[in-house]
Amino acid sequence: MTKMQILAKTTLTVLGIYAVLTLCNSYPGRFMYIREQSAIMPEILSLSAFTVLAALAVYFMIFNNTTFSKRIAGPGEIPKPRKQIDLLGKSLRVGLVFAGLMLLPTSIPTLIKIPKMFLLIGSAIDDIVISKRYPRMLILSYSEWFRNIYDFLKAMLALYLICGAPGFIRLQVRHSLRRQAEFANLSITNSERAENE
């Protein structure tokens, strides 16, 4: 992988995260309509479309972006394998920390709500045990439930990305190394075959 391909890979990963969050952000509105309207087919169709697009973004922009990044950046001078690993790790980390920091301002309200939730758990337990009724704090519409889950996951993702997403970077580097090894094996086999012919 060239330096520019590594840069393209990082850009694609950051944009992939953005794509998934943007697409999933449209879910709560659809859930609201499912509850309010009798005809649910259009909502189910749009939900499916958003899910398929999000899945495509995860697959082609976050995890399997090597081919796409090669097409974006084009050919160039390939550095030594050790330098490649070094560059890939560093550039991915910078990109992911950037993504995390950009998510942080919209995640601060959720992070503030988390300690408040622990305080409210007491009253919820009171409702269940003493009053023997469904806790009032849990009476929410589908869209509200989905919005809360989405906000919580987004906040957790922001924190993970700010910490540098070590697991994800390890996975990406390992994956890239494996692909490179496969490609090298393939080119050796092809050259051997050409020599035999």
Place this chain on the structure above:
Amino acid sequence: MNRMHALAKIMLCGIGIFFAIRFTSGMVTMTWMAIAKPSKLSILIPLFWTVIIASCLAVVLYVFLYKREELAKKIVGANELPEPESQIQWLPVAFRLVCIAAGMYCLHIVLWNMTYTLTKYFSFKLGAAQSGYKVLHTAKIVTIEEILIWLITLAVGIYLVCGAPRFVRWQVKKTLEQCKQQAETKKNQ
């Protein structure tokens, strides 16, 4: 093609993908609106918007993905630029730049929220001053929780705009440690 050209191409492609994501999301929403509303007039409006958004998407894809080579040449210029020297200290600089950009975004969010609340407050005051106006809106314009969120975001924004020295140092240290680990793993393989 030098390094600056390649960089410009990647950036253009990134911008293209960013807008493509936004337009695709909008297109799905508009199509859903067209399907969900049964009357003819309400179908026509979302359909019209779907066509507009699809045209914008096509233009963006054509300019930023298909014609990015020409655009990159126009941005960088025809003359070959000297290759930048090997940057040994690029990692802290990159982290610092990232922090400053994120800090600016934090400050933008705080400013936007504050302006919105102030506008709401003054429009409410104006409405209340009119004769025959009955106060029906009982919710608070701003709560302590909101003020706390603003203050935290403001503090984070200022720290990041200042370059977040400790955070950058910690990130650089961790990144180098991780790179060392990965190199060792590769050596062992």
